[in-house]
Amino acid sequence: MKYLIIGNSAGGIGAVEGIRQIDKEGGITVISNEPYHTYSRPLISYLLLGKITEDKRKYRGADFYAKNNVKLVHGTVKRIYPEDKQVILSGGEQVSYDKLMVAAGSSPFVPPFEGLDGVPAENRFAFMCLDDALNLNKALDKNKRVLIVGAGLIGLKCAEGILEKVAGVTVVDLAPRILSSILDDYGAKPFQELLESKGIEFRLSRGVKRFEGRTAVLDDGETVDFDILVLAVGVRPNTALLKDIAEIDKGIVINEKSETTAPDIYAAGDCVQTVDASSGESKIMALLPNAYIQGECAGINMAGGEKSFNKAIPMNAIGFFGLHVVTAGNYTGDKLYTEREGNGYKRLFYGDNKLNGFILVGNVEKAGIYTSLIRERTPLDSIDFALVCKKPGMMAFTREERNIKLGGGAV
């Protein structure tokens, strides 16, 4: 069996580990257009902070490819020929496969800003991959003013990473608060205050109307001069490789086995759309845990095993300067449980006997118990939910449930 994996990140690595659980012999080739040992993408901001060495950024150990008998090829796949079970690289080289995995990830979304082309290329950056971080790092110095467009996770992680190295950082976002997709107003406030106290400036509820060289003109007419522009507006799934080959909606469409609609072609991670088990909605969930689990699921099925994964939910864990927030699920339901204390904030969103989502700022201890109630769609009347609201713990389950979960059954 010949396995071919496009993408050398969470989804691709998951596939390798999935395949090797079943098939120790078949040849695995991984193709990536990034010329590096697999690295943890979220670590690129830690790299700027100077916290991460080249060795520590590795997502898997130095012996990963040898140990799993994987051939790593540096190249860009230009096209897939499903009839011939072949792909062609941009250099013309052909690679054939029996089972193909597409874990091509996502690319930065660049809105059509007026005047963007007038911003010199050497002053303009994305913040998605290791090369972006390395290039940005080279461009930074104490005299540079940085403008980041986008106050989401990626934009703010970038801001945290570079703050100490530059003259100033301004972040612009159309949304009225930072981290708007995962935090409500109350939850976002302590983070904004903390980031402001460290020196980051925010321009919220307004966007960039146009660029005039190294000046951004905002919707309300204010101008912000910058030396370095980082665009972190959002990401778009890389679906082009499967255009006209498999069904594509918002992202590549896959089923619970990570199969695309094309025979022998699987997909996982940021390039696919996934059913959010907390809402039933099909959407893009560009998150590392889902990418790995879908990749592993694909790998097991590619190798002839049986695996399905239908419990993906949005899950975010982020910290800035020591203040942490974890969130999961979606913020719907007609009932709320809220605790507020200082910077600490807990809000659970539930209704119809199910927990749908939560936000925890500050104390994140045992958050996974809430995540599990969302993921498993646990009927809330089967547990002591009033207790769980206050204090997540196994105590909330019945004795029988606990015995099943914690032991082999008998007391």
Next chain:
Amino acid sequence: MGCHLCEYYCAFAGTDGSDMARALKGIKINPRIKIEEKDGISFAVSCRHCREPLCVKGCITGALTVADGVITIDRDRCVSCYTCVLSCPYGAVSPSDDGAVQKCELCVKTAEGTPACVRGCPNNAIVFEERECAE
């Protein structure tokens, strides 16, 4: 019975000193095994070393790994993002004060063969054995 001794043995297994009372004196312990109690019922919760470990699969850096069924953490590679705290269905990974999360590692990094909580429990209420389970 809720004596919390295992919590102390656990916290002690993570320190270097040899005298438990001295090593822990004046320190608020942060053990990897935790007693939950309510209305006269108490039980100990620590990592189940799941067969499908969501903590390992979700770890954004690769700091958590499985070897011979035991799930351990490479403290050097952990960046305390708390994705694993958010993922573990048992609440068995927790933040710690020194830049890495902590969880039960079955004392594989200490010299003794049997976990400290098991050796220390005065009622033999904590056992160390393999069981078939759903997870």
